[in-house]
Amino acid sequence: MLRSHNERLLNKRSGVELSGAEIVVQSLVDEGVEFVFGYPGGATLHIYDAIFKHDGINHILTRHEQGAAHAADGYTRSTGNTGVVLVTSGPGATNVVTGIATAHMDSIPMVIITGQVMTQLIGNDAFQEADIVGITRPCVKHNMLIKDVKNIASAIKKAFHIAETGRPGPVLVDIPKDITAEKTQYVYPKSVSMRSYQPRVKGNDRQIKRGLEMLLAAERPVIYTGGGAVLADAHKELTEFARYIGAPVTNTLMGLGAYPASDKQFLGMLGMHGTYEANMAMYEADLIFAVGARFDDRVTGDLTKFSPRARFVQIDIDPASISKNVKTDVPIVGDVKVVLLQCLEALKNLEKPEAERTSKWWQQIAQWRGENCLKFDSTSQFIKPQQVIKSLCEITGGDAIVTSDVGQHQMWAAQYYDFDKPRRWINSGGLGTMGFGLPAAMGAQFGNPDAQVACVTGDGSILMCIQELATCLQYKLPIKIICLNNRYLGMVRQWQEFFYEQRYSHTYMDSVPDFVALSESFGHVGMRIENPGDVDGALKEAFDLKDRLVFMDIVTDQGENVFPMIPAGAGHSEMVLRPEENLKPGELS
Amino acid sequence: MRRIISVLLENESGALSRVAGLFSARGYNIESLTVAATEDSTLSRLTMVTRGNDAVIEQILKQLNKLIDVVKVVDITEGAHLEREVILVKVQAKGSEARDEMMRLIEIFKGKIVDVTETTYTLEMTGDSAKISSFLEGLKNTKILETVRSGITGISRGKSALRA
Numbered sequence: 001m002l003r004s005h006n007e008r009l010l011n012k013r014s015g016v017e018l019s020g021a022e023i024v025v026q027s028l029v030d031e032g033v034e035f036v037f038g039y040p041g042g043a044t045l046h047i048y049d050a051i052f053k054h055d056g057i058n059h060i061l062t063r064h065e066q067g068a069a070h071a072a073d074g075y076t077r078s079t080g081n082t083g084v085v086l087v088t089s090g091p092g093a094t095n096v097v098t099g100i101a102t103a104h105m106d107s108i109p110m111v112i113i114t115g116q117v118m119t120q121l122i123g124n125d126a127f128q129e130a131d132i133v134g135i136t137r138p139c140v141k142h143n144m145l146i147k148d149v150k151n152i153a154s155a156i157k158k159a160f161h162i163a164e165t166g167r168p169g170p171v172l173v174d175i176p177k178d179i180t181a182e183k184t185q186y187v188y189p190k191s192v193s194m195r196s197y198q199p200r201v202k203g204n205d206r207q208i209k210r211g212l213e214m215l216l217a218a219e220r221p222v223i224y225t226g227g228g229a230v231l232a233d234a235h236k237e238l239t240e241f242a243r244y245i246g247a248p249v250t251n252t253l254m255g256l257g258a259y260p261a262s263d264k265q266f267l268g269m270l271g272m273h274g275t276y277e278a279n280m281a282m283y284e285a286d287l288i289f290a291v292g293a294r295f296d297d298r299v300t301g302d303l304t305k306f307s308p309r310a311r312f313v314q315i316d317i318d319p320a321s322i323s324k325n326v327k328t329d330v331p332i333v334g335d336v337k338v339v340l341l342q343c344l345e346a347l348k349n350l351e352k353p354e355a356e357r358t359s360k361w362w363q364q365i366a367q368w369r370g371e372n373c374l375k376f377d378s379t380s381q382f383i384k385p386q387q388v389i390k391s392l393c394e395i396t397g398g399d400a401i402v403t404s405d406v407g408q409h410q411m412w413a414a415q416y417y418d419f420d421k422p423r424r425w426i427n428s429g430g431l432g433t434m435g436f437g438l439p440a441a442m443g444a445q446f447g448n449p450d451a452q453v454a455c456v457t458g459d460g461s462i463l464m465c466i467q468e469l470a471t472c473l474q475y476k477l478p479i480k481i482i483c484l485n486n487r488y489l490g491m492v493r494q495w496q497e498f499f500y501e502q503r504y505s506h507t508y509m510d511s512v513p514d515f516v517a518l519s520e521s522f523g524h525v526g527m528r529i530e531n532p533g534d535v536d537g538a539l540k541e542a543f544d545l546k547d548r549l550v551f552m553d554i555v556t557d558q559g560e561n562v563f564p565m566i567p568a569g570a571g572h573s574e575m576v577l578r579p580e581e582n583l584k585p586g587e588l589s
Numbered sequence: 590m591r592r593i594i595s596v597l598l599e600n601e602s603g604a605l606s607r608v609a610g611l612f613s614a615r616g617y618n619i620e621s622l623t624v625a626a627t628e629d630s631t632l633s634r635l636t637m638v639t640r641g642n643d644a645v646i647e648q649i650l651k652q653l654n655k656l657i658d659v660v661k662v663v664d665i666t667e668g669a670h671l672e673r674e675v676i677l678v679k680v681q682a683k684g685s686e687a688r689d690e691m692m693r694l695i696e697i698f699k700g701k702i703v704d705v706t707e708t709t710y711t712l713e714m715t716g717d718s719a720k721i722s723s724f725l726e727g728l729k730n731t732k733i734l735e736t737v738r739s740g741i742t743g744i745s746r747g748k749s750a751l752r753a
């Protein structure tokens with residue numbers, strides 16, 4: 001990785017007098033930053049000049065600041081390295097807000113550097129002035145305005161430290177233009193220590209023992225894991241732990257890949273569009289062992305009907321995520337990976353679980369599985385979106401990095417692509433940001449140049465950051481865009497069909513562009529696929545074009561809906577499995 | 590339940606708005622909020638009065654702790670504590686009878702008259718919220734021209750001290 005390669009360059013310029021702009025760039029280099037995703041402007045002119053003169057930094061010019069933020073985000077989610085964004089003041093800064101909020105909701109570490117107007121102009125409604133520190137305060141982990149050139153290096157170091165430790169998140173550093181021109185002696189700190197910020201890493205041993213004893217004594221246990229297990233890179237520990245315990249495992253939308261989807265203990269995803277077996281197991285469980293999961297409303301459904309007979313053990317790095325929505329019986333605060341290692345150690349001193357104890361539970365689960373809740377009509381004359389994802393999974397050997405946008409296609413990707421490895425499934429789960437998929441795929445491709453990267457998107461979402469096709473051409477990113485084109489804002493249309501008596505208010509996409517011509521105009525390969533029999537061949541052809549971006553416009557069955565489904569306001573046991581079943585409108589949200 | 594929460598935070602620009610923003614973003618209520626420097630110039634001390642059930646208060650404490658600028662948080666209502674608020678009241682005081690009456694009230698509440706004109710008195714009184722309320726009750730028949738309250742501050746009783 002470039003981090004170690006950069007060790008050589010580390011602090012090469014330490015002690016030298018540098019301008020603020022040079023310090024920004026040198027700090028990033030010394031931090032081991034591989035890529036900076038950005039877009040220039042007046043307030044960052046000095047910084048861009050310093051980038052021009054420095055050969056140790058790789059700047060990626062996107063076509064919109066939102067694209068820069070999502071690209072940095074996709075890079076981070078797929079590699080674990082913190083993504084860096086550099087944009088100008090005012091509109092440059094406000095354009096990244098959606099990207100920052102997206103990262104924030106999913107706890108993705110990110111460092112955003114924004115240019116600001118000159119110090120003496122701040123507060124004067126100056127040209128391209130925006131109070132970005134104020135604007136982003138609720139959607140960053142932390143942010144700061146630099147007032148002295150002497151503080152730039154330490155602020156950047158602090159930004160990475162805060163972004164990467166504890167519950168990760170975006171940190172924004174706002175730097176006025178005049179400060180990037182001033183000079184000072186450059187020293188990049190080796191480490192940071194803050195009295196006000198000391199996240200806890202190790203779990204309390206007594207709590208761990210209590211939690212494990214409860215898990216071992218349970219007759220109907222479920223291990224429920226979320227994005228925290230992916231962020232902590234705890235997949236190995238989680239798999240070893242779950243196999244030793246012998247309990248069923250379910251992942252949230254954010255947690256897919258932390259436990260191998262093809263494993264026999266895996267129940268699939270839970271929540272609104274989770275599997276029947278996962279949700280029924282949650283409902284009937286007597287013990288829920290939560291690992292880096294935050295009991296989000298899309299997961300729990302109606303809280304009053306959530307796992308009514310269960311007790312809860314919850315491992316999380318963020319104390320505020322514990323007992324927020326569901327009262328936890330045994331809270332364990334710590335890094336998921338570290339705590340799971342402690343668990344594995346502690347299990348050596350506890351009696352090995354007997355398979356006997358949960359055999360009835362597994363029989364029950366087998367029955368639920370028998371419902372085959374993900375089956376769909378495969379004889380249709382129209383292309384079924386579910387089948388496209390299944391083929392995609394097959395043709396990529398289940399090993400592609402799959403990014404998605406937001407909507408039905410996102411749920412189908414989550415349901416029908418079997419993720420056996422972490423950091424392969426990249427989606428905006430928390431904020432649900434349409435427009436995320438393509439730029440996130442760019443970031444993922446930069447971070448994993450040899451990987452197959454697929455962006456599963458919809459005819460609505462793809463248009464929200466379509467300009468990034470130009471970035472893909474400039475940097476020759478061979479992404480495969482799988483556009484499940486249903487001529488609808490499908491997910492919204494689905495709700496209108498079920499809960500608003502089919503009043504399709506503004507969800508039909510009139511004038512969908514000719515995506516083939518559009519891709520070609522950007523210098524890429526476009527394909528339009530209209531027959532079910534052509535899907536596999538087209539996918540193979542696309543993935544064989546190893547050095548080209550291919551936009552696959554796949555015309556799918558317009559009326560297809562995502563099932564199973566827990567209507568909002570219902571509980572896990574009130575799933576609707578198939579279109580024929582009546583949907584009881586719950587409380588809409 | 591009413592709680593008094595004390596927060597030590599880094600004396601950085603924007604720190605106060607992070608706390609205030611947290612309360613509005615998450616829908617917690619603030620009945621009063623005071624903030625000032627401490628003996629350590631790098632730290633500010635903030636006191637806020639809020640209301641909520643145990644689960645809400647637990648979240649408030651955790652969310653406050655999560656703010657990067659926050660060094661320490663305690664709910665001082667959990668133990669024995671002192672609370673104080675200062676109130677300044679400008680009242681109409683015309684004629685010797687009214688003026689004598691005012692003097693007696695001030696005496697009872699151990700307050701002070703801090704400013705005088707021919708027709709007004711400005712009164713100062715310190716106490717916990719119960720005492721302030723009964724003081725205001727005592728002024729029921731007086732014409733109040735202006736009141737200002739400092740907001741509540743508090744400190745725990747005993748030897749333990751809230752420090753960084």
Ligand SMILES: Cc1ncc(C[n+]2csc(CCOP(=O)(O)OP(=O)(O)O)c2C)c(N)n1
Pocket residue numbers: 405406407408409410432433434435457458459460461462484486488489490491492
């Ligand atoms: C930026 C943004 N605006 C609006 C929404 C609300 N929304 C959720 S899904 C959806 C429809 C997406 O349509 P499309 O991309 O075609 O996907 P489909 O559901 O048809 O697969 C909309 C509008 C959103 N999630 N994000």
Ligand SMILES: [Mg+2]
Pocket residue numbers: 407458459460484485486487488489490
């Ligand atoms: Mg669509």
